[in-house]
Amino acid sequence: MGLDAIFDTTTEVLGKSIDLRAKNHGFISANLANADTPGYLPASLSFEGELRKTLRGGGDTATTHPRHIPLAGVATGLHRLQGKVVESSANLPGKDGNGVELDEEMGRMVENQILYNASIQLLAQKFDVVKYAIKGGS
Amino acid sequence: MDFFSAMDISSSALSAERTRMNLISSNLANASSTRTSEGGPYRRRDAVFSALPLSGRFQSGLGRLGQPVLKQVAVAQIVEDSAPPRLQYEPSHPDANADGYVALPNVNVMEEMVDMISATRAYEANITAVQAAKSMAMKTLELGK
Secondary structure, three states: OOHHHHOOHHHHHHHHHHHHHHHHHHHHHHHHHOOOOOOOOOEEEEOHHHHHHHHHHOOOOOOOOOOOOOOOOHHHHHHHOOOEEEEOOOOOOOOOOOOOOHHHHHHHHHHHHHHHHHHHHHHHHHHHHHHHHHOOOO | OHHHHHHHHHHHHHHHHHHHHHHHHHHHHOOOOOOOOOOOOOOOEEEEEEEEEOOOHHHHHHHHOOOOOOEEEEEEEEEEOOOOOEEEEOOOOOOOOOOOEEEEOOOOHHHHHHHHHHHHHHHHHHHHHHHHHHHHHHHHHOOOO
């Protein structure tokens, strides 16, 4: 039995999600820090759609024939997933050209934090199950 | 590590907002100072912020590849407001001109109060970001306990 049998895809996905959410927190912090900087446009990391696509289809390479060998499995697709940095053009930039909306960023920060904590909690439960099995159920 | 760079960014903003707060305090304190060492009434001061790429080898490498990088904030310069001084008729004042008008600083107390609230809120937002980064990092350390 390889390690893959112990740590399944869910563990990989949760790890990736934690990684990307930690990165996203950096971007949100930068937006909050530059809330008063003239000409600054907020940036954020977008990865949810890509993650969903990776889980469903195993990466960017499409197989158009049933006998095609997919170039990358889910695990490789996950490794490659970096997220996309989106520099949002402000819908209503202020007089100084700054596009940061403080309340919006705060909301996104809290959302990101909650989902991060959720991933950590799920991962901890995953590990608990493995630990339980190792200990022989005692 | 991501959380430490997030904290670096937030603390750069905290120090920038503190500089801004000091300038607002200075403006409010000198709202009626008619004499300065440079001569003439006090002039309102304001900080100009600029976004700088976060220092560090990884971030500068990303920048060279044309990737967007995290940006911290710094006070680029402190500018004096060029608006003309307020003139108030007060012939008995020692600094009054020949027509009896005193040149008072171009500080608008209401404006300064609004700026102060805005600086306070921005400071609080950055504190919250630091706390969030800290709690996320602590939560991660609990993994495997």
